[in-house]
Amino acid sequence: MFGQPIKILVTGAEGQVGQALQELVAEQSSFELISLAQAQLDITDARAVQVKLGEYLPDYLINTAGFNDVDKAELESQRCFQVNRDGVENLAQACGEFGVPMLHLSSDYVFDGHYASGYTEQDEGAPLGVYGASKWEAEEILRQLLPRHLILRTSWLFSECCTNYVRSTLQRGLNEQPLLAVDDRRGCPTSALDLARVLLAVIQQLHNGADAWGTYHYSGAEISTLFAFSEAIIEEARQYDERYQSVMLKAVASADYPTEAQRPSSSILVCRKLLHTFGIRQRPWRTELSQAVRRLYQTSA
Numbered sequence: 001m002f003g004q005p006i007k008i009l010v011t012g013a014e015g016q017v018g019q020a021l022q023e024l025v026a027e028q029s030s031f032e033l034i035s036l037a038q039a040q041l042d043i044t045d046a047r048a049v050q051v052k053l054g055e056y057l058p059d060y061l062i063n064t065a066g067f068n069d070v071d072k073a074e075l076e077s078q079r080c081f082q083v084n085r086d087g088v089e090n091l092a093q094a095c096g097e098f099g100v101p102m103l104h105l106s107s108d109y110v111f112d113g114h115y116a117s118g119y120t121e122q123d124e125g126a127p128l129g130v131y132g133a134s135k136w137e138a139e140e141i142l143r144q145l146l147p148r149h150l151i152l153r154t155s156w157l158f159s160e161c162c163t164n165y166v167r168s169t170l171q172r173g174l175n176e177q178p179l180l181a182v183d184d185r186r187g188c189p190t191s192a193l194d195l196a197r198v199l200l201a202v203i204q205q206l207h208n209g210a211d212a213w214g215t216y217h218y219s220g221a222e223i224s225t226l227f228a229f230s231e232a233i234i235e236e237a238r239q240y241d242e243r244y245q246s247v248m249l250k251a252v253a254s255a256d257y258p259t260e261a262q263r264p265s266s267s268i269l270v271c272r273k274l275l276h277t278f279g280i281r282q283r284p285w286r287t288e289l290s291q292a293v294r295r296l297y298q299t300s301a
Ligand SMILES: NC(=O)c1ccc[n+]([C@@H]2O[C@H](COP(=O)([O-])OP(=O)(O)OC[C@H]3O[C@@H](n4cnc5c(N)ncnc54)[C@H](OP(=O)(O)O)[C@@H]3O)[C@@H](O)[C@H]2O)c1
Pocket: 011, 012, 013, 014, 015, 016, 017, 018, 037, 038, 041, 042, 043, 044, 063, 064, 065, 066, 067, 068, 083, 087, 105, 106, 107, 108, 153, 154, 155, 156, 157, 158, 162, 163, 164, 192
């Protein structure tokens, strides 16, 4: 009566989005996930990529693997390009060989951040740093090598696990007084769980025959500054931990908060194309944040 589950191979499976996909698929029978962490598949190893793809022959591949430490990328550019660009090339080659469509996550960092009103999929990449350049070059390679690809750019990803702005803000909140937060960078936070839902919804439609390959944007709804995002994070944490009651936030300009990498001042991604093509609406990041912080305290209790 029921069809075969859609078989999806996920790379970088221990990251935020990799874990979120595993959690979602555990609740439903329409997908079968083959989740490979870096220890099981290093995407920089072209031969290993080819062998794994041939072994599993999935219906789709989702690449969530990446070198995502934007500051470290400035110091370790070779490794960053090796993972983010050459790794994607290896995956695209193998996908081409075995006829597997590939979904790949990219970033707001492919843009320079000068468009305050936001970036559409038609805007040309103009990365400011090594990480953004590695992501842009990967996109270009994927577009060239594999017609059946879907690139999903997103911004300010968070979840209750791994390394992300929510967790680092909560950590810093206990150690820094006042807690400094940049108020001249604008963007939309995105929950990894929400993004995983989008990826599965897109795959379901592609599988039902939607001929909608290409580049798309998805982020949580409501434009924010990093300062406003930090305020929301601390406010959520106050429900679970008394120590955050006394945390004071102080707004600073990016120029007063120097980092190794230059960051785009506008990370706003216009998400209309995804809505018009797949009917997927942006979900408010505030409700997703609330859940992520609650889950963070539940798992650490
Ligand atoms: N985080 C953000 O704010 C953000 C924003 C926009 C776009 N994105 C993009 O979204 C995607 C997913 O992000 P995320 O936050 O879920 O990433 P994440 O939590 O940093 O996870 C990435 C995973 O990739 C793995 N990895 C690193 N090098 C690898 C390699 N050579 N082979 C296989 N796996 C490797 C890492 O393993 P180890 O932990 O063992 O190194 C890690 O588990 C990435 O492509 C990222 O560029 C992220």
